[in-house]
Amino acid sequence: MEVILISSIFLSFFIVFLLLTKKQKVLTDRILVIWFVIIGIHLLGFYFNQKGYWEIFPHLVGITAPMPLLHGPMLFLYTLYSLRNDRKIRAIDYLHLIPALASYLYMLPFFFFYSVEEKRMVDNGKIQDYSVFSIVLLVAILISGLIYSILSYRLTTKHQNKIDNYFSYSEGINIKWLRNCILSIGLVFFSATIIYILRDALGIQFPFNVEYIIYLIIIGFVFYIGYFGIKQENIFTNNPTIKSAVEGVSESSKKYKNSGLKSEDITELYKNLLKTMVDDKPYLDSKLSLSELAQILKISPNQLSQIINQEAKVNFHDFVNNYRVEEFIQKASENKNFSLLALALDSGFNSKSSFNTIFKKQKGITPSQYLSKQVQKDLKT
Structure with missing residues (x-):
């Protein structure tokens, strides 16, 4: 597991490097860069936690806790702007980031005013100051992930219907890869929801660390993006055919x-x-x-x-x-x-x-x- 986790962390930041060095970057490239930085830091935080570094460096405790709240919005924004031709994110779409920002604001006292020993005690459950917040945050993460996965998939379904009504071919304008990305992220949150319901609500004890299952799916998603991006070239290279297809569909629907x-x-x-x-x-x-x-x-x-x-x-x-x-x-x-x-x-x-x-x-x-x-x-x- 450790080797796979380290490999996925490396791959996350390698994908960021590939996107940053890509010529003629578009808006979706920038969204993907931010998203994979978040994924890389999230996986790195999990790795540090598993290695016991949070006990050695308690200031790291809680830094990545609200980060899963960003995966759903980033998936939605990436999907939305993959199907649009905007050059910058609309102001209204920044509202999707409010839950994560609010969570970090709520945790500011913990980050800046708790002592090292108090942070250790909170992490070990000996201080219950953030126990209710932890439950609310977990529920919010699961609901957010599921809702945004559904919304993202609906976007691709509507767009695919437009494509099918406008083109007689699918090569170069197929968005199956995007739908697979959405399904894989949806699988992460669905699996997490089932696991936490079985463990925390029904009291079923698993003979293994259930978080490994969730993170393995996230790791699988990272490897999927890496493999698909390099092999299929839909992510790491610009595709003018897709762009013209989207413009054609949008223009047709506006004009008539x-x-x-x-x-x-x-x-x-x-x-x-x-x-x-x-x-x-x-x-x-x-x-x-x-x-x-x-x-x-x-x-x-x-x-x-x-x-x-x-x-x-x-x-x-x-x-x-x-x-x-x-x-x-x-x-x-x-x-x-x-x-x-x-x-x-x-x-x-x-x-x-x-x-x-x-x-x-x-x-x-x-x-x-x-x-x-x-x-x-x-x-x-």
């Missing part, structure tokens, strides 16, 4: 609030859309977006989105990729000598992973399984 289409207009435009998809096959463009297809049809993106959602009962992403799947099936039946990937790319998909995911979503089975079934049907007939 009401389409003003009548039911008969929708029916007629939908017929024209279907005819265009069959005759011109715009879906063969792997980067096809809602605005590009709307431009072909000479209508607004919002009108096109309304037509697809209302008539086809799906979002733009699924609508376009349904045609790509059918195109692949047709090409596969006519060109048995080509690889599946080559046929998929020729049908409008731009990667093997997205092709397999979308095909299985549309047909319920993998492309190879589907084609095998088709061969068996042909043999029977």
Whole structure:
């Protein structure tokens, strides 16, 4: 455990170093730097506590106690500004930091007016001055973490819906990595809540230090960010594709609030859309977006989105990729000598992973399984 903990502390500050030396830093980089400094100090405090340094240096007692109150807000702010294009944090968003600041203000007398021996006694539970505060702080940390995890996940869900309604592809604009970050942080707080309820409310005694479980999950999160950031390059490099995607979605939603289409207009435009998809096959463009297809049809993106959602009962992403799947099936039946990937790319998909995911979503089975079934049907007939 000690080696893993030291490694995670080192990695936390190494991530900070990578972000600080990154060229063309954006707002989310600065948020992540602050967050990982907090995580690094938090883990360092836990390490010092486990090594008994707080007994040797009692002035360290309580310094990191309110820090977990910052993890939820930092997660939320990082998520929020990953999906926005602001250059600085809005004044209202600093309010999320008030609980942590209030906790530190409440502890000022402890930090500056308690003697060394009194701090030791408070840490060992022999002085109960901060016992109620400790319980309130723990509950606040757990509630804060759970609420902010839920709020952050809701932000990504809403944004993903916008992406699916605006783009026919996911490469370069996929926010799955961000959702995994949120889920991992949510897991930390959910696990902590369950553990503390079992231990403190129900009196269940664990044969191990329950804090190890919580900190192991935090350590796992640090390693995840380190691995993903270096391997996938979504965190340590700027991605103009994501930025343009967000700008496109935001601009579209601002510009077209009401389409003003009548039911008969929708029916007629939908017929024209279907005819265009069959005759011109715009879906063969792997980067096809809602605005590009709307431009072909000479209508607004919002009108096109309304037509697809209302008539086809799906979002733009699924609508376009349904045609790509059918195109692949047709090409596969006519060109048995080509690889599946080559046929998929020729049908409008731009990667093997997205092709397999979308095909299985549309047909319920993998492309190879589907084609095998088709061969068996042909043999029977």
